Amino acid sequence: MxxxxxxxxxxxxxxxxxxxxxxxxxxxxxxxxxxxxxxxxxxxxxxxxxxxxxxxxxxxxxxxxxxxxxxxxxxxxxxYVFIPAYALWAKGMLQGPLGALALGALIYGSVIYFADTRMKTKDKSFAGFPACWNMVVLVLFALNPGPNVVLAVIVLLTVAMFLNLKFIHPTRTPRWHPLNLSVSILWLVTAAQSAWVEFNEGGIVHYLLLGSSLYLCLAGIAQQILPQKSIDRIV
CATH class of the missing domain: 1.10.287 (Helix Hairpins)
Known part of the structure; x- marks a missing residue:
């Protein structure tokens, strides 16, 4: 071919x-x-x-x-954005005027973010939260926190799209690449398992899903804070 x-x-x-x-x-x-x-x-x-x-x-x-x-x-x-946002509202996880405002900010802010030519950093990571709402909303569905927690998460991550924070790309960020890829695969497996059983799994699967999600959210910020040589000896 x-x-x-x-x-x-x-x-x-x-x-x-x-x-x-x-x-x-x-x-x-x-x-x-x-x-x-x-x-x-x-x-x-x-x-x-x-x-x-x-x-x-x-x-x-x-x-x-x-x-x-x-x-x-x-x-x-x-x-990443439109369908998960619809699910948030249709499921009732965002409600009332504040929920509608947060949903509008999510939709609007994500358009602006996707059009930003500075989205990628020099090391192929993301500058700001990369609007991966499909992943965020799946975790919210799995853990089913209260409406105030959902609202806080949506607002926090919407703001994070426009902050000088680094978020790793699971397959392209070179620093800690084996760990990043392994955690990404773990997230995918636990997310699929949670969805397959209609989010009734609970237990260890949800802990692994939450833990891998936190890693994917915070690893890039950790790379900004921690000196590369010293921490890379450990990782």
């Missing part, structure tokens, strides 16, 4: 995210939250795979007709 054809197939793989987002949205409208998150997790896997493939087959050179980055951003906004 030629490199041009391989590059085209990568674009077509990215585009499947739009179909997955529709399947997730249809499930959400029916209140089938577990199925919605399972479709979103499949979309997350596709999003994690298509980037390395795009770089491997140099899609910008071998199939420049389509803009893979633009396609990726369109799909990401649907799967």
């Amino acid at each position: 030629s490199m041009r054809m391989k590059a085209l197939l990568v674009h077509l793989l990215t585009a499947t995210g739009a179909v997955l987002s529709m399947l997730a949205m249809l499930a959400a409208v029916e209140g089938q939250w577990s199925m919605m998150f399972l479709w979103l997790l499949v979309a997350l896997i596709v999003d994690g795979v298509d980037g390395p493939l795009a770089r491997r087959y140099d899609v910008k050179t071998n199939w420049p007709i389509h803009d893979g980055e633009l396609m990726d951003l369109i799909v990401d906004y649907l799967t």
Whole structure:
């Protein structure tokens, strides 16, 4: 198979995210939250795979007709932001005027963030919280905290999109890469297990889901604070 054809197939793989987002949205409208998150997790896997493939087959050179980055951003906004935001409101996890205001800030702020050309740092991490609301909302569904906690988390992370805080990219940030990737896989497995059993698992699965989520949120900030050589001897 030629490199041009391989590059085209990568674009077509990215585009499947739009179909997955529709399947997730249809499930959400029916209140089938577990199925919605399972479709979103499949979309997350596709999003994690298509980037390395795009770089491997140099899609910008071998199939420049389509803009893979633009396609990726369109799909990401649907799967990372729009559908999870709908689920928050439809499930009643955000309510009242304050909840509506927080939801609007989430939606609006994420558009601004996705369009920011400074989104990526020099080490391929993210500058500010990368609007991964699909992951955040799944954890909220699994742990089912009170409405005040949900509101606080949404407000805090919405503000964090525009702060000078670093968030790791699970597959591209070079520092602590083996640990980052391992924790990301742990998060994916525990998230899938939680959704598969309709968030009734509890116990160790939820502790692992919460712990891996906290690591993914805080590892980049830790890298900003801790000297690289000393802490990397430990990690």
